[in-house]
Amino acid sequence: MTEIIYSRVSTSDQSTDAQTIELQRLFPSAIVVSEIASGAKARPMLDAVVAELKEGDALIVYALDRLSRRTVDILQLLDELERRKIRFVSIREAIDFKSVIGRMIVSVISSVGELERRLLSERTKLALAAAKAKGVKLGAPRRVTDRQLSRAISLVQKDGYTITKAAETCGMSFGYLSQVLRGKRLQEQLPSILDQQETTL
Numbered sequence: 001m002t003e004i005i006y007s008r009v010s011t012s013d014q015s016t017d018a019q020t021i022e023l024q025r026l027f028p029s030a031i032v033v034s035e036i037a038s039g040a041k042a043r044p045m046l047d048a049v050v051a052e053l054k055e056g057d058a059l060i061v062y063a064l065d066r067l068s069r070r071t072v073d074i075l076q077l078l079d080e081l082e083r084r085k086i087r088f089v090s091i092r093e094a095i096d097f098k099s100v101i102g103r104m105i106v107s108v109i110s111s112v113g114e115l116e117r118r119l120l121s122e123r124t125k126l127a128l129a130a131a132k133a134k135g136v137k138l139g140a141p142r143r144v145t146d147r148q149l150s151r152a153i154s155l156v157q158k159d160g161y162t163i164t165k166a167a168e169t170c171g172m173s174f175g176y177l178s179q180v181l182r183g184k185r186l187q188e189q190l191p192s193i194l195d196q197q198e199t200t201l
Contacts, residue, residue: 003030003058004049008037008066019062023091027060050077058087064095071116078106144172152177
């Protein structure tokens with residue numbers, strides 16, 4: 001059985017000693033792996049350790065927030081460890097997969113995480129409903145078809161429409177139509193039109 005102590009600090013100015021001294025006293029035969037990673041950034045050392053652990057091995061940390069700052073990431077990792085029958089120990093939260101109380105604490109944390117996700121989902125739905133009631137268009141922007149674009153260019157070139165009016169008529173933004181016009185084959189004829197019309201906005 002392999003025991004791994006994982007410790008993490010946010011910057012190179014910090015030391016992992018405060019985390020590892022007590023852990024090494026409790027698990028004297030454990031291998032210590034330390035990493036510098038801040039916020040929600042990737043933790044390659046932790047990922048490598050977890051990938052190497054086998055059934056019956058143990059991952060030991062001082063506190064849950066050493067694994068991640070995001071509750072969902074922590075819960076996903078705990079679920080993976082439990083599924084693979086890897087012991088997990090977190091000293092500060094008194095979590096130990098070997099004990100009934102430790103598993104109960106994980107269950108409570110999972111319930112809180114699920115509640116957090118449901119509340120977030122509910123707030124999102126309420127916000128979308130409020131935006132829809134105010135007339136805000138939801139969803140991904142509509143894709144401009146070649147036909148729409150050809151018509152918009154024709155309206156500007158042949159019918160004397162301003163870029164703003166042509167864009168509105170054909171269902172696209174002024175910025176998008178301007179960018180297309182500047183980059184098309186008609187570029188040599190368009191700069192003066194664009195300059196004149198942009199000054200009227």
